[in-house]
Amino acid sequence: MSMQQTAEGMTRPAGRPRSEKAEKAIIDATLDLLGEGIGVSELSIEAIAARAGVGKTTIYRRWSNKEDLVVDAMATLKPPIPLPQGASVRESLVTYLKVIAEESRHQRTRCIMNIALSDPDRHPRLAERFREVALEPRREIVRAILAKGIETGELRGDLDVDIAMAIISGAMMWQTKWVWPGEATEARLPERIVEEALKGFRQRAAEN
Amino acid sequence: MSMQQTAEGMTRPAGRPRSEKAEKAIIDATLDLLGEGIGVSELSIEAIAARAGVGKTTIYRRWSNKEDLVVDAMATLKPPIPLPQGASVRESLVTYLKVIAEESRHQRTRCIMNIALSDPDRHPRLAERFREVALEPRREIVRAILAKGIETGELRGDLDVDIAMAIISGAMMWQTKWVWPGEATEARLPERIVEEALKGFRQRAAEN
DNA sequence: TCGATACGCAACAGACTCGTTTCGCAATGC
């Protein structure tokens, strides 16, 4: 973070302290603009300042470049996805995918996508941040669901977990992003994906 | 296309004809720049003209706006994917995914991705063109492979084909785009994906 | 040869963005 911490015992620097309100307004404006489909490259400091009702000076005083600002803005986005506690792998995965589907309808998530889709070669730090903040936490959830399923014997022991994760998340993303881009996501999509996927993941002996 | 056709019997307009060489250079420059990670919004006529060794006038004379140019440029990209004629569904799908993996390492394919990833809301015509030129042809190949598999009894008759397509293509894209963004795509990824997917698609009675 | 059109090149005005600086005012500690 670029904010200067006034930790315990630190001598507060003289003069007027920086406005936390301005800080928040700047970050909110940044996320808003990204959420509206503005790419990182087209995102202008001027536009952020105008949207935040803030002077450009106030932004440059805190962040030396645009990327730093966006990195800090992303860090404020918390992934509030709890580990689904479904009774079965099927139930947990469906719950998870439904949360993802719900999320993708909200602005703040779209803005993460816009960041992620920006050329990783040109914004390597943003791409890395995207992995930390958005991608890996969600991957870990799927991994945990699958691991538990293997433990309980519900899933094959020789399951290729990485590929299984890619199938679950990839199928969801493919369908929502490419095949039905505009339309409201079909409600039963999560069930359909998990259904077809599990018929392969599930141990033969168990049932079906 | 914006080129004026000199069809049979059409009176060729007087004066010097437009240079096909310039036309090609412009489109090539456009695709090159897009392939280098330049987004559609940041793509400038100036840069295209400079790269193509052409005056801006020559571009403006043919296309009235940037989107028209990009649409025409995309139309020149042929998807040279033949229908894999593998002996089995597994073999055909693996072949298909290997072609996709190979393609994704080339510039011209990356540029299509960059167009596709540009905000569809802000470039609806480009998004639609992307579907026509790149997405749907590839989807049809997978659909054909799966349909044949169902016909021959290799796949379940009640297979949810749309979801199966999403699983195959989505898993591939997810893994290459998000999980291993920079690294050279793992060679056996297609086999691994098809392996896990088919264990669900394949009819129980058949074998395994 | 002549008119018409296209070519590459250069220049233009207008708009936008950048990152910096200056201004007058506000808030804090000493």
Added chain:
DNA sequence: GCATTGCGAAACGAGTCTGTTGCGTATCGA
């Protein structure tokens, strides 16, 4: 009170991009 720092606003020079125009040259049909 006074120094120090932050604030919003405005302006700056430099740069880029746009879409248009003028120039001299090249290439076509008549």
